[in-house]
């Protein structure tokens with residue numbers, strides 16, 4: 001981790017060197033680009049322009065078939081601006097060759113792919129990555145993903161997904177950075193920087209980032225995918241916008257609109273969202289692409305059939321049409337009918353060409369198609385070792401009674417559970433670009449770690465679900481071999497009987513989260529629940545090694561199992577990374593970025609609640625006519641920011657440099673943190689603020705700062721946060737951004753629950 005910090009510090013320094021010179025250079029580059037594109041567009045027919053706006057999905061094809069593929073045909077006809085979902089540098093190079101050698105205008109293609117958490121070397125799922133709170137590591141992972149993807153023909157990734165998500169039923173919660181806008185914005189900047197680097201045009205190792213899904217997709221009603229997201233402007237601005245805006249400010253080259261409606265209008269055709277807000281208010285000057293067939297889906301939304309939907313999407317500000325073919329096939333007619341203007345078509349075409357220009361594709365259309373690089377840059381030892389290190393940072397230790405963990409490398413350890421030897425299930429959702437057969441299993445990782453010092457026994461123990469059909473739905477493209485439910489359990493108990501300690505590797509399988517993977521029951525699936533109960537009944541110590549792509553309801557587990565290590569989906573190096581943490585080579589340091597509920601009935605749940613007029617006075621009993629439940633407490637089982645370590649950290653008393661923040665001034669908040677335990681470890685120190693009285697009801701606390709620090713055992717460090725009025729600002733009832741002078745509380749702690757508090761006044 002340390003070396004990553006140096007790297008980013010150096011990058012940061014280079015950026016700040018001389019802003020005036022950089023601005024002047026940028027202006028001259030922009031005017032060169034404008035001139036180049038104006039000249040090119042001067043030669044283009046309307047049909048050729050519309051071709052640039054069309055983005056089809058490639059679909060898989062063999063190398064030999066490229067020449068005669070429908071895609072090659074479309075390129076020759078200049079009917080596409082790019083494509084996505086084609087894997088392999090040789091194929092992509094051939095398609096690019098057709099574009100730049102067999103067409104009239106020789107315009108290169110842009111090639112997209114969902115490179116979500118790595119390419120061949122796979123990093124943990126984004127939700128897990130966010131639990132590292134390590135922006136330097138996130139940036140590093142994104143830059144490795146970019147380096148690998150760019151070596152294999154890809155110039156554009158549909159990542160990061162930055163939708164704030166507070167509903168664990170929604171499978172796509174796995175793809176984002178959790179529930180908090182401040183942390184989400186920090187992670188977003190890190191991804192964009194990592195993918196795009198500092199000079200996209202010159203670098204062949206960086207690719208263009210596409211931030212998604214604009215906007216509010218994470219608020220899909222009842223956690224059901226593709227459902228509507230409906231909320232007040234106040235909530236949009238204060239709770240959901242920050243990450244998207246951070247992406248724009250970090251220079252993300254493109255934005256993808258979302259499937260959902262916003263104020264009833266599909267985001268794809270929502271002019272307020274795409275033009276008034278994104279373009280005019282935030283100054284976004286990159287490319288705006290739709291999500292998959294979302295113009296076509298305006299028909300099933302009951303808003304408009306294809307031609308009208310297309311015109312509305314274009315008029316709202318969309319530049320590129322993913323898959324629906326509305327732009328290519330209907331805009332000519334709409335232009336004749338006067339429902340769209342040539343000016344708007346030109347503007348969209350210009351944006352696509354600008355994207356290609358910024359990527360340097362006009363300088364060298366083959367810059368991302370170098371087969372020699374594909375041979376040496378993918379899944380390298382070095383990349384894998386970074387992935388292993390980062391994966392270990394993302395695991396969250398939820399419980400560890402009597403220091404059961406770390407395990408000693410001795411005796412017999414029984415690894416039991418369907419995820420114990422599931423090679424194709426370690427990466428989690430959106431990992432279609434990797435080769436799972438090259439990944440280690442957990443069993444292999446543990447065996448390699450203990451060598452001859454201990455014996456690792458293994459039994460699968462259960463299917464994912466008892467019911468075969470449900471399991472088929474859950475495992476999708478990554479099926480696991482099923483066994484007989486009863487026999488699996490018997491084998492597990494026989495194996496457990498021989499062991500000193502049991503490691504139960506279970507939870508969700510890879511495809512139970514991500515797109516189209518919503519659940520109404522967010523507990524560990526039935527067959528595995530029963531397995532865990534049976535293992536507990538053996539009386540041997542059980543460690544739950546939890547695989548999950550979302551927060552789960554772990555109420556039973558928290559009451560019954562002495563240790564729970566949540567490893568999410570750790571990517572291609574999961575086996576070794578889990579072994580590193582399980583045996584204490586690395587102390588766990590991940591902290592939750594989503595609240596873990598006590599029951600599905602609590603969701604959506606998040607720490608930054610408003611107080612209400614009737615806050616619950618006592619969580620231990622039901623209080624009628626107060627804001628609480630008859631049958632459950634209000635707070636989650638594990639709060640936002642929570643995660644244990646093998647060591648213990650002691651926080652000294654927080655100090656403020658002064659009790660009044662003068663207008664335009666600042667307050668320094670200082671605390672000393674000591675590693676008082678027996679392991680070198682990392683801690684994530686968190687700072688929260690509460691605005692005591694404001695124009696609108698404000699959250700009981702909001703994250704406004706965090707620092708990830710490494711402390712050797714016995715070491716102490718003084719941590720300082722500098723608060724300015726920027727930290728106090730929010731959007732008020734008139735959507736004005738500012739702060740209300742008056743009392744604020746500042747809180748510091750190891751998570752959002754266990755904080756110490758002081759008050760200050762802002763002038």
Ligand code: NOJ
Pocket residue numbers: 114158212291292515
């Ligand atoms: C649909 C998904 O919503 C989006 O995230 C993804 O980038 C596109 N499909 C392309 O695969």
